[in-house]
Amino acid sequence: xxxxxxxxxxxxxxxxxxxxxxxxxxxxxxxxxxxxxxxxxxxxxxxxxxxxxxxxxxxxxxxxxxxxxxxxxxxxxxxxxxxxxxxxxxxxxxxxxxxxxxxxxxxxxxxxxxxxxxxxxxxxxxxxxxx
Amino acid sequence: xxxxxxxxxxxxxxxxxxxxxxxxxxxxxxxxxxxxxxxxxxxxxxxxxxxxxxxxxxxxxxxxxxxxxxxxxxxxxxxxxxxxxxxxxxxxxxxxxxxxxxxxxxxxxxxxxxxxxxxxxxxxxxxxxxxxxxxxxxxxxxxxxxxxxxxxxxxxxxxxxxxxxxxxxxxxxxxxxxxxxxxxxxxxxxxxxxxxxxxxxxxxxxxxxxxxxxxxxxxxxxxxxxxxxxxxxxxxxxxxxxxxxxxxxxxxxxxxxxxxxxxxxxxxxxxxxxxxxxxxxxxxxxxxxxxxxxxxxxxxxxxxxxxxxxxxxxxxxxxxxxxxxxxxxxxxxxxxxxxxxxxxxxxxxxxxxxxxxxxxxxxxxxxxxxxxxxxxxxxxxxxxxxxxxxxxxxxxxxxxxxxxxxxxxxxxxxxxxxxxxxxxxxxxxxxxxxxxxxxxxxxxxxxxxxxxxxxxxxxxxxxxxxxxxxxxxxxxxxxxxxxxxxxxxxxxxxxxxxxxxxxxxxxxxxxxxxxxxxxxxxxxxxxxxxxxxxxxxxxxxxxxxxxxxxxxxxxxxxxxxxxxxxxxxxxxxxxxxxxxxxxxxxxxxxxxxxxxxxxxxxxxxxxxxxxxxxxxxxxxxxxxxxxxxxxxxxxxxxxxxxxxxxxxxxxxxxxxxxxxxxxxxxxxxxxxxxxxxxxxxxxxxxxxxxxxxxxxxxxxxxx
Numbered sequence: 152x153x154x155x156x157x158x159x160x161x162x163x164x165x166x167x168x169x170x171x172x173x174x175x176x177x178x179x180x181x182x183x184x185x186x187x188x189x190x191x192x193x194x195x196x197x198x199x200x201x202x203x204x205x206x207x208x209x210x211x212x213x214x215x216x217x218x219x220x221x222x223x224x225x226x227x228x229x230x231x232x233x234x235x236x237x238x239x240x241x242x243x244x245x246x247x248x249x250x251x252x253x254x255x256x257x258x259x260x261x262x263x264x265x266x267x268x269x270x271x272x273x274x275x276x277x278x279x280x281x282x
Numbered sequence: 283x284x285x286x287x288x289x290x291x292x293x294x295x296x297x298x299x300x301x302x303x304x305x306x307x308x309x310x311x312x313x314x315x316x317x318x319x320x321x322x323x324x325x326x327x328x329x330x331x332x333x334x335x336x337x338x339x340x341x342x343x344x345x346x347x348x349x350x351x352x353x354x355x356x357x358x359x360x361x362x363x364x365x366x367x368x369x370x371x372x373x374x375x376x377x378x379x380x381x382x383x384x385x386x387x388x389x390x391x392x393x394x395x396x397x398x399x400x401x402x403x404x405x406x407x408x409x410x411x412x413x414x415x416x417x418x419x420x421x422x423x424x425x426x427x428x429x430x431x432x433x434x435x436x437x438x439x440x441x442x443x444x445x446x447x448x449x450x451x452x453x454x455x456x457x458x459x460x461x462x463x464x465x466x467x468x469x470x471x472x473x474x475x476x477x478x479x480x481x482x483x484x485x486x487x488x489x490x491x492x493x494x495x496x497x498x499x500x501x502x503x504x505x506x507x508x509x510x511x512x513x514x515x516x517x518x519x520x521x522x523x524x525x526x527x528x529x530x531x532x533x534x535x536x537x538x539x540x541x542x543x544x545x546x547x548x549x550x551x552x553x554x555x556x557x558x559x560x561x562x563x564x565x566x567x568x569x570x571x572x573x574x575x576x577x578x579x580x581x582x583x584x585x586x587x588x589x590x591x592x593x594x595x596x597x598x599x600x601x602x603x604x605x606x607x608x609x610x611x612x613x614x615x616x617x618x619x620x621x622x623x624x625x626x627x628x629x630x631x632x633x634x635x636x637x638x639x640x641x642x643x644x645x646x647x648x649x650x651x652x653x654x655x656x657x658x659x660x661x662x663x664x665x666x667x668x669x670x671x672x673x674x675x676x677x678x679x680x681x682x683x684x685x686x687x688x689x690x691x692x693x694x695x696x697x698x699x700x701x702x703x704x705x706x707x708x709x710x711x712x713x714x715x716x717x718x719x720x721x722x723x724x725x726x727x728x729x730x731x732x733x734x735x736x737x738x739x740x741x742x743x744x745x746x747x748x749x750x751x752x753x754x755x756x757x758x759x760x761x762x763x764x765x766x767x768x769x770x771x772x773x774x775x776x777x778x779x780x781x782x783x784x785x786x787x788x789x790x791x792x793x794x795x796x797x798x799x800x801x802x803x804x805x806x807x808x809x810x811x812x813x814x815x816x817x818x819x820x821x822x823x824x825x826x827x828x829x830x831x832x833x834x835x836x837x838x839x840x841x842x843x844x845x846x847x848x849x850x851x852x853x854x855x856x857x858x859x860x861x862x863x864x865x866x867x868x869x870x871x872x873x874x875x876x877x878x879x880x881x882x883x884x885x886x887x888x889x890x891x892x893x894x895x896x897x898x899x900x901x902x903x904x905x906x907x908x909x910x911x912x913x914x915x916x917x918x919x920x921x922x923x924x925x926x927x928x929x930x931x932x933x934x935x936x937x938x939x940x941x942x943x944x945x946x947x948x949x950x951x952x953x954x955x956x957x958x959x960x961x962x963x964x965x966x967x968x969x970x971x972x973x974x975x976x977x978x979x980x981x982x983x984x985x
Contacts, residue, residue: 222895223444223468225849226535229857230470233533239322240531246323247529253387254415261419267439267474268415274472 244279248272307367309374309405311554311929311938311951313341313545314356316398317382318389320345326382326412329532333541336862338555338922338950340929342376346389356401367404373930374405378548384414384525385430392421392429399429399487403520406933410548411525416476427486432525433493434476437503441529443469445497445505445536453508455983456551457524458496458543459962460902467497467899469536471529475503489513489520496524506540524548535853538860539899546963551981552938552953554927556965559609559859559896560905562866562912563889564616564797565874566657566713567804569623569641572872575805577814580822581730586807586872587623590640592883595876597651599886607893613906615874615885616866617645618657618713621696628660633692635699646700653908654702657713659692663727664719664754675725686719686757694761707910712758713767713797719754720745720768720775720794736827746774752784759788765913770796770865778916793920795913797868798858801851802884804870808877809844812884817841852891859896859904864912902961918948927970931979941974955980 234240251272255265313334317327327343334341344351353364357374365372379402402409416434420426444466449458461467478493485491489511495504506526510519524547530537542557568588576583596615604610622628624645626636636642645652658664663677664686671681680686690712697705714720722743726732735741743749745768758766768775780791806812820838824831832839842850855867873884896904907915926943929951938954947969951957954966955978963982968975 221846221849222853222898223470225846225853226468227470229850229853230534233857234531237328237531237533239328240325240533242322243325243328243531246319247325250318250383250387251415254385254417257385257387257417257419258415260422267436270439271415271472271474 241279244275248275248279251275306371306373306932307934308930308932309377309407311340311549311552311927311931312376313339313378313380313548313553314376315341315343315380315382316351316386316390317343317345318386319347323347324382325529325531329530329537330380330382330412330541330544332532332861334545334555335923337542337545337553337557338919339545339549339553340555340927341380346386346394348389351390351394351397353397353401356397357405367406374401374407376401377407377550377552377931378545379407379409380544380548381409381411382413384411384432384527385417385419387417392419392423395429399521403487408548408550409521409523410544411523412544413526413528413530416474416525416527421486425486428483429486431483431485431491432507432523433479433491433509434504434507434525434527435479436474437477438475438499438501439472440475440499441470441472443473443475443499443505445469445499447496448498449496450494453494453496455962455985456981457508457547460542460900461539462897462899462901465898467536467539469505469528471531471534471536473505473528475499475501475505476507476527478504478507485511487520492519535857535860538857541860546952550953551963551983552931552979554929554949554951556950556952556960557862558864558905558960559862559900559902560864560907560912561613561855561859561892561896562616562864562906562909563885564618564655564713564866564868564909565871565885566618566868567661567871568617568619568645568654568657570620570661570871571623572870573805574807574872575803575811575815577811580814580818582805586875588641588871588874590644592875593641593644593648595881596874596883596886597648599881599883600651603886603889603893606890607897609897609900609902609904610893611903611906613889613904614651614653616653616655616909617871618655618868619693619696620657620659620661620715621693621699622660624696624700633695633699635696642700646702649700649702653704654697655708655711655713655909656690656693656697658689658715659696660689661715662689662718663716664689664714664751666722666749666751666753668725673725676723676727676731677725680753683753683756683760686754687761690757690761690763704908704910707908709762710764711767711910711913712761712763712765713909714754717767717769717772717775717797719751720749720766721772722749722751742773744773746783750781750784752786755781755784755786755792756788758792759786759790764790764793765795765910765916766792767909768794768796769799769868771799778920780920793913793917795865795909795916797866798855800855800867800869800888801847802869802873802888804872806884807872807875808884809887813842813844813847816847848887848891849895851888852895855888855892856895856899859892860900864905864907864915866909866912915948919950922946922949925970928974936979937976938979939974939976940968940970941972942970943972945969945971951977953979953981959985 251268255268258265258268317324321328357365357372359365416432418431420428446466447463480493492510492512493507495507497506498504505528509523509525511521512519571585571587573582574584574586604613624636624642626634665679667679667681668675694709724741726738726741770776776796779794781794782791801816803815806815821831821841824834869885876883925946929938929940931938949968949970951966952963954964957964957966962985964980
């Protein structure tokens with residue numbers, strides 16, 4: 152258990168109740184020493200509460216992460232769906248691949264490594280063929 | 283005395299004769315887009331062109347593959363000879379440059395890069411690069427200097443980044459003011475991640491690129507940066523570039539987030555045109571009943587009509603939505619209503635409001651919380667009559683314009699009976715039942731009557747193929763309707779356009795206003811119903827027919843939960859919003875039914891999901907306009923787009939002089955003093971005509 156967990160717990164418990172003029176940070180200043188005393192004295196109550204809060208926080212974080220992942224997944228699916236409706240995309244991807252091949256030649260002429268650009272060319276060639 | 287006067291006059295002439303001609307330090311408000319090909323070949327051009335069009339920004343496209351860039355193309359005297367900013371009367375042709383690709387290989391030669399950079403330096407014009415390889419190229423010909431260098435070193439490639447905003451404080455009031463910088467921006471296309479070199483390597487003109495990343499990968503690599511080209515003896519940069527090394531395309535969400543700034547940066551926030559974010563939700567069929575989807579039967583069975591309690595609940599939910607979402611402002615639902623359901627007897631004249639109906643009473647009691655739109659009296663079908671007239675048809679049709687007009691005016695009468703707000707303004711607007719009359723369904727509308735037809739729309743005659751009903755257009759014209767709703771999912775209806783191709787007996791044309799459909803279907807009131815119908819239509823139906831749903835246009839590869847459907851819907855709606863379109867989304871009255879003890883509704887679940895998704899990306903207030911105003915603004919935009927606007931920004935006086943080849947009573951110009959404050963910028967709404975008028979520029983850099 153760390154101090155941050157406790158502060159989140161105290162804030163989360165008090166804010167919805169709306170004690171006027173007392174915000175979570177101030178309460179943490181009052182309750183934090185008390186909770187620390189209880190946790191170190193082996194009294195189970197506060198420890199359990201704090202553990203529950205820590206678990207809740209972990210659960211909230213887990214849910215938020217899952218939601219972020221879902222949102223990203225949804226976005227990728229919709230990106231793909233909309234790309235499928237772009238009738239010009241295969242030709243555009245082909246042109247882009249051709250352009251990157253030209254860029255790779257130029258990079259080589261300049262004495263640099265063209266691999267990343269050749270990879271990009273291959274990627275867009277594949278994309279153009281996927282439709 | 284006389285001698286002194288003559289001496290003074292002589293001195294004055296001398297001063298006039300020897301005084302150097304004053305340079306105008308002026309550029310036209312017009313953007314130059316340098317592309318690698320035509321739309322079909324250039325992903326970047328296909329991406330930025332609709333953005334410029336929607337915003338109403340004048341631009342010229344130079345196809346680097348086929349056209350050469352010359353100094354005279356960028357700035358020329360009245361005789362057509364290339365000129366410099368310091369020459370009197372020399373006006374730069376562009377106040378911003380957008381490159382669709384970073385190195386424009388192989389179309390752009392080192393000499394053309396020099397011409398472009400010299401123009402940018404001479405006229406203090408910025409450049410924005412949409413995508414590409416962060417090149418550093420030296421000229422193979424003597425004197426072999428570096429002619430192109432973005433000051434970046436390649437670091438890695440990837441197409442899945444949670445990019446973080448790192449906008450330097452000095453730019454916080456100027457660049458990406460509209461994004462939610464607290465949230466990562468998912469990048470879902472190929473990107474070259476880079477590291478700023480910030481070494482002392484200089485280009486052949488002596489300038490050194492200094493890079494400030496604005497958007498970075500989780501490893502701190504730059505994906506989007508400002509490059510300032512400095513010279514040791516000057517405090518101001520000689521050139522400024524915004525470069526993205528992320529692939530951008532119109533179908534990518536991150537590209538929609540970034541799009542505005544490419545234009546805004548390049549033009550220094552002073553340009554003809556503007557962008558606003560809009561969201562409107564139309565709830566169709568108020569006072570009617572809607573058929574209901576039966577999950578057990580996989581077809582419709584039963585009906586639903588809103589109750590007074592549903593309306594009271596909607597008032598509370600609307601207030602909660604506004605409170606939960608800072609960008610929602612004073613958001614209001616728009617009810618498209620059918621008055622036949624609000625009167626005692628639709629056949630009895632004069633009509634009498636049915637005050638005993640608790641829905642009617644609740645609507646009237648809460649009328650100031652909502653807006654209303656004419657959806658015709660009975661929701662009658664306005665499609666063409668069959669030929670011959672006695673041929674079988676799934677729906678009843680009208681055979682005269684007068685009968686259709688009566689459907690429009692009877693609903694206007696109900697508007698008056700219920701004393702709903704803004705009646706006069708709304709007499710100019712019409713949404714026909716199911717957008718009928720804009721295509722010919724050829725009498726096939728009911729799936730139960732045509733079991734052999736997989737797709738009932740397969741035989742439809744589209745709007746642009748002569749499918750619209752001229753009787754509807756005549757009736758609309760005589761009833762004073764100016765704006766007619768259309769469905770973006772229907773062919774040739776997904777464009778704002780005056781209906782010119784049909785004779786309606788009027789001197790003016792109706793303006794078609796498209797609306798977005800959603801997958802919150804008209805026949806569902808609760809999540810399980812929606813989930814079932816959604817998965818039937820987009821998944822099971824294809825499986826049943828032996829097809830792969832994954833390959834169908836809807837692309838639902840596995841059944842979705844309500845949560846997943848909402849997420850997908852929100853993503854789609856936000857993409858619409860980020861395209862700056864004003865088009866509303868339409869729903870139906872069933873969607874406003876309370877489905878649980880918390881008063882949840884499909885309608886407000888959708889709105890909450892959309893605002894949540896939007897606010898994760900943007901901070902701009904969302905405009906929620908009445909439909910007639912959407913019509914007015916669309917008409918104004920179309921008029922402005924059809925005009926030839928001349929605008930010159932004199933940077934010495936910091937004023938813009940505007941004129942047009944015709945009257946443009948409402949021209950939006952970003953960066954004008956006294957304009958509406960939006961996203962930290964000032965957006966003027968000015969009247970322009972053939973006479974030149976001058977306005978003060980305010981880039982809003984302190985807001």
